[in-house]
Amino acid sequence: MLDTIGVSGIGDLFADIPSEFHIEKGSLAIADALPEAGIVRKFTRAAEQNRNATNTRYFLGGGTYHHFVPAVVDYVISRGEFLTAYTPYQPEISQGTLQALFEFQTMIARLTGMDVSNASMYEAATATAEAALMARRVTRKSRVVMAGSVNPRYRAVTANYLSRLDGEYTQVDMGAFGTDLDRVIAAIDAQTACVIVQYPDFYGSVYDLAELRAACDAAKCLMVVAFSDISAFALIESPGAMGADIAVGSGQSLGIPMGFGGPHLGLFTCKQKYVRQLPGRVCGMTTDVNGKRGFVLTLSTREQHIRREKATSNICSNQGLMCTAAATYMTLMGDAGLATVARHSAAALHSLVSRLPAHVTAATGARYNETVLSFVDHAARQRFLAAASADDIFAGIPLEQIEAGVEARHLLVATTEMVEESDISDYLAALEVSL
Structure with missing residues (x-):
């Protein structure tokens, strides 16, 4: 395996991890055996060296966001009937799981403004790639146009999916921290199966999709959002309201903690007329022979159920537990609660950007809860990050870490309802250090 991928040893797989984080063999000083009480003491002492996450302020985004998760969510998904439930192949003994997924689909369809939702994907990047494949099946065309303002991870996974297939993948450079629809529209031709944009985009930019919708109609291609x-769609126009044919993305903000980047929840929605090309599962409601309400797998067009050449996806499962967490969260919050979260998230960013010192600039244009802050140089940004870290603030993501070719002086910053006014004041105080 190592020969095939062109490396000489296991260590080469971790070469990008800085050497100061490498652990030498034997350095952990782990005894051959310890009594249970000794093991507990050892790992408790080690855990006490971790930062206290409850005192940390997060301005991190880029696809993973620090939203509040009510205690009820963890309680519900920890119950055995949800925690251990697996694939609902037998509806007569899987009614609870099927109903939870059905309710999840209904709420996701409402929130995105779309006709139908499946019972989830793994995460947003593969959902985006599956949307490109679905659009190729629907239109019987092979070219995929992707805006450069889509999350770099979504772009990379989609490009990888398409790299072994016939057809063309075109990425449109935006030239700035936002979305230039004129450039995207100019890239559409008669062979285009779909255009993929992000809304709000990777940099938090909010814009009108009406011109793109018209261009897609003219070229007979699908608009994928x-x-x-x-949570943005509790405040701003939904993809469905903007005319999306397919809307895909992440459900992590719906009651799922940041963790260390996972697990996430991939969402996939579309217009009703395309439902038979939808990847994954769709749970439906029906009645049994006695007229009682029941739930079933209405569509499950994947390799395990039908001929491989007829399958719409080779993704073999869904994020059932994460779906239950999201459904519990949305039920608890309701329309008003979700709108409150969205308003607070957007207001926090406005408060931060409106008070930036003169030596730090924010990307221009309308933003939801995310933007790019630009410093005079790399050294100024690093001074700020060090000062923020000392005050238990995760101040943002150095943009060059996830966006190739970007100067190392930019910071991707996001706010949620968890960012309070005092956090913003402390953030601004740390910015003064970068002078």
Whole structure:
């Protein structure tokens, strides 16, 4: 395996990890055996060296967001009937799981403004790639146009999916921290199966999709809208309201903690007329022979169920537990609660950007809860990051870490309802250090 991928040893797989984080063999000083009490003491002492996450302020985004998760969510998904439930192949003994997924689909369809939702994908990047494949099946055309303002991870996974297939993948450079629809529209031709944009885009930019919708209609291609923080649609226009044919993205902001980047929840929605090309599962409601309400797998067009050449996806499962967490969260919050979260998230960013010192600039244009801050140089940004870290603030993501070719002086910053006014004041105080 190592020969095939062109490396000489296991260590080469971790070469990008800085050497100061490498652990030498034997350095952990782990005894051959310890009594249970000794093991507990050892790992408790080690855990006490971790930062206290409850005192940390997060301005991180880029696809993973620090939203509040009510205690009820963890309680519900920890119950055995949800935690251990697996594939609902037998509806007569899987009614609870099927109903939870059905309710999840209904709420996701409402929030995105789309006709139908499946019972989830793994995460947003593969959902975006599956949307490109679905659009190729629907239109019987092979070219995929992707805006350069889509999350770099979504772009990379989609390009990888398409790299072994016939057809063309075109990425449109935006030239700035936002979305230039004129450039995207100019890239559409008669062979285009779909155009994929993100809304709000990777940099938090909010814009009108009406011109793109008209261009897609003229070229007879599909408009695919990706998203990273679905809570935005409790405040701004939904993809469905903007005319999306397919809307895909992440459900992590719906009651799922940041963790260390996962697990996430991939969402996939579309117009009703395309439902038979939808990847994954769709749970439906029906009645049994006695007229009682029941739930079933209405569509499950994947390799395990039908001929491989007829399958719409080779993704073999869904994020059932994460779906239950999201459904519990949305039920608890309701329309008003979700709108409150979205308003607070957007207001926090406005408060931060409106008070930036003169030596730090924010990307121009309308933004939801995410933007790019630009410093005079790399050294100034690093001074700020060090000062913020000392005050238990995760101040943002150095943009060059996830966006190739970007100067190392930019910072991707996001706010949620968890960012309070005092956090913003402390953030601004740390910015003064970068002078």
